[in-house]
Amino acid sequence: MARIVITEPMDERAVARLRAAHDVFHDPHLVDDAPRLLQLAGGADALIVRNRTQVRGALLQALARCRVVGRLGVGMDNIDMDGCAARGMQVFPATGANALSVAEYVVTAALLLLRGAYQASAAVSGGQWPRAALSNGREVAGKTLGLVGFGSIGQTTARLARGLGMEVSAFDAMMDEDHPAFAQGGVRCAGLEEVLTTADVVSLHxxxxxxxxxxxxxxxxxxxxxxxxLVNTARGGIVDELAVAAALKSGHLGGAALDVFEAEPQPAAPHFEGCPNLLLTPHVAGVTQESNDRVSGLIADRVLQALR
Incomplete structure (x- = not known):
């Protein structure tokens, strides 16, 4: 029987499956207790994390007997992949399991920001009638969605956007124009600069x-x-947040949805104050009831298999 340490929230049904076969310690708040985490890491045969646990440095050194790391998500920037490989540790992301949740977030944000009419509740309930000011919203049909990154999430986003009548172009540094995913998705392969300069909605993946x-x-x-x-559900460090705020205030950008930030949790950000048509969310684009079930179940399966 192996020892599995889970440092962040995981669906309890998946945790129960792990407990049926192994000794499991699950504390959704363990990530915030570094001394305790380091102590428990020494006895872990498997570690399961989300995006906040930094599997590097002191924690990586403490994982003396760990064989597998399960990542409840797809971004790997919180894990020292080379360091894990050097220690013979397998790392499993939940590739594809939250793609639909992120894609729905992106398309919903595009609809909200292009239309621009969905933040009028306070005004209307207060007796105002800003119909004229909100009558110049835009439809998504016929607009171009530009995807920077065309992996599983980008491809799922393209499928949903095309269902709404959008044209889609995409750039991916790891894919050439002959990659079958472009033709299969009805997506035009383009260079980065072309995607950025021609798209009505730019989404980062x-x-x-x-x-x-x-x-x-x-x-x-x-x-x-x-x-x-602009919609960013990838990682905060990819985007200059100050430049986004300035472009919104100047009117150059028609809207922005940011789900990820350079620092998380996001501290007070006065540069965003007064920005029109701005949507800020706390890194939840890929987190829904359904995606949590899929992500947790997938990682449970992979950890169980690796520990056999």
């Missing part, structure tokens, strides 16, 4: 790497189509 950190800087945001909407 790339990991945070040295090559993608600061990818959407002030210059690239300034090059975006006037009135375009």
């Amino acid at each position: 790339v990991p945070l790497l040295g090559s993608t950190r600061g990818l959407l800087d002030a210059a690239r945001i300034a090059a975006m189509k006037p009135g375009a909407v």
Whole structure:
């Protein structure tokens, strides 16, 4: 019987499956108790984390007998992949399990931000009638969605967007124009600059790497189509948040939805105050009841298999 340590929230049904075969310690708040986490790590044969647990440095050193790390999500920037490999530790992400949740978030954000009429509840309930001011919203049908990154989430987003009548272009540094995913999804393969300058909605779906950190800087945001909407559900470090705020206030960007931030949890951010048509959410695009079931179940399966 192996020892499994789970440091962040995981669906209890998946935890119960793990407990049926192994000794499991699950504390959704363990990530916030570093001394206790380091102590428990020493006896762990498997570690299961979300995005906040940093599997590197002292924690990686403490995982003396760990054989497998399960990641309840797809981003791997909180895990030292080379360090895990050097120790013979397998790392399993929940690839594809939350793609639909993120894709629905992106398409919903595009609808909200292009239409621009869904934040009028307070005004209308207070006796105002801003019909004229809200009558210039835009439809998504016929607009172009530009995807930066065309993996599982990007492809699912493209499918939903095309169902609403959007045209879709995509750039992926790891895929050439002959990759079958483009033709299968009815998506036009384009260069990064073309995607950014021609899309009405730009959505980011790339990991945070040295090559993608600061990818959407002030210059690239300034090059975006006037009135375009930006959606970032990838990682905060990919986008210059100050430049986004400035572009919203100047009117160059028509809207922005940011689910991820350079620092998480996001501290007070005065630069976002007064930004029009801005949607901020706390890294929840990929987290729904259904996706949590899928993600947790998938990682439980992979950890159980690896421990056999």
